[in-house]
Amino acid sequence: MTKSSIGYGIVGCGMMGQEHIRNIALLPDAHVAAIFEPDPGMLAASLALAPDARPAASIAELLAMDGVDCVLIASPNHRHLGQLEEIAARRPLPVLVEKPLFTAAEDEKRIAAVKARLPLVWVAMEYRYMPPVAAFVEQAGDATGGIRMLTIREHRFPFLAKVGDWNRFNRNTGGTFVEKCCHFFDLMRLILRSDPVRVMASAGQAVNHLDERYAGETPDILDHGYVLIDFASGARAMLELCMFGEGSRYQEELCAVGGNGKIECRVPGPGRFWPRHLGAAPTPELIVSPRKPPGPRALEIPVDARLLAAGDHNGSTYFEHARFVAAVRGQGKVEVTLQDGWWAVVMGLAAEKSARGGCTVELPGEFALLT
Structure with a gap:
């Protein structure tokens, strides 16, 4: 085209x-x-x-x-x-x-x-296209010498109000681990270059939305939890989610560790939520910590102010559209396929099932593998 x-x-x-x-x-x-x-x-x-x-x-x-x-x-x-x-x-x-x-x-x-x-x-x-996360993905293999452990932490604000309050109920969202965390499950597969084989989760609804009522119903969405995932490569990953942690300096933190060292990524939340009395919002950063010689190296990764003003996702939406338009023109490939989207949801559904049933879920298990 x-x-x-x-x-x-x-x-x-x-x-x-x-x-x-x-x-x-x-x-x-x-x-x-x-x-x-x-x-x-x-x-x-x-x-x-x-x-x-x-x-x-x-x-x-x-x-x-x-x-x-x-x-x-x-x-x-x-x-x-x-x-x-x-x-x-x-x-x-x-x-x-x-x-x-x-x-x-x-x-x-x-x-x-x-x-x-x-x-x-x-x-x-x-989230793939946040500049600090993209840098993390690009450098993680070399920095670690092969990732054995991957941790993604998100401490953020509760779910925002939406039209018709659709995001207050699992029947509409798929559950918090699907609605919110499919981003992170997608990142895990991207970073580790492997598919999950086992999911274990512990989660609950402790703080948010408990005093809300919609047509007499109380929201049933999880607001915190941990998810442990084993991958076919032998790597292990963990997600830590807290949706009443908006007082944090950084909203997302990624950490990968391997035999050669560690790499971390820290990303602030939406600038419109940063307390103005604290001054300028934090700048995203990447930290590489080799084992030999030991000593962390920190690098700030600023994002264009125009892109920050255009949305809540650290400039990523712009980069996503630029690549999508290139694919529509036949000048680039699809970078997030239906299979990627399928895996992200399946991992979220498995985490929901594990958390609510106190069980371990094998993958792909009951799901029909999309090929």
Whole structure:
């Protein structure tokens, strides 16, 4: 494709959809052509960000519009798979679909049909494209001499309010380990270059949302936990999640250790949440600690202020879109495949099952391996 500007059709323009719009606006060769968003307030906000975009009353109407060259799905989690299927059936266009790819174990077998019909599907895993995380991924093998232990820690704010409060219930999100942590499970596979074989988790709901009621229901989403994962390579990984830890200096911390040394990555949370009375927000950093000779080396990895202002993900959404547009043009490959998205959800579902049942879950186990 050699069009001068790639036109996006956007399905879902809540908080994340609007972050995507702001980042697409920074690209020199892409624009938002059409928007389907059923909530009037969110539609108005998104059209204010993309005033040349045309509103659509349905996905079918959006797909029928001239100038739509690809589709971004940023709707609530439980809508993703059905909307992918509708695009595949009506007008198979390249799609960038937000995580998670699906939310329930019984739905995962539907992905193969989507894969067969859509020409290009990229699963949105923004954390891969955070500049400090990308540097960590690139250098981890050399710094460690081969990773044997990998730890990812996220201490962050509780789930934000969403339209219709859909993110308060497991039936809509897939559970916290799917909704929030599929990013980290994806990173584990990317960093270790191996697939998981065993998942063990301990988690609960201790602090957040316990006093909330929606149509008489109390939210059932986990707010903290640990997940241990064994990989086929023999490496081990651990996730530590706390969703009432927003007082931290850094939101995400990654640490990989091998026979030659250790490498760490520290990433602050969204700048809009940083307490202004503390001065400037922290700068992301990478720390390499060799065993011989011992002694850590720290490197700051600043992110362009324009990219920080465009969203909450440390500039990553911009880099993700730049690569996606290149793939749509035939000038790059899909970097986060349906299989990557499938594994990230399967690992999350396994962690949910382990935490709630007090059991160890073998993988792929009950899941039909996507090939």
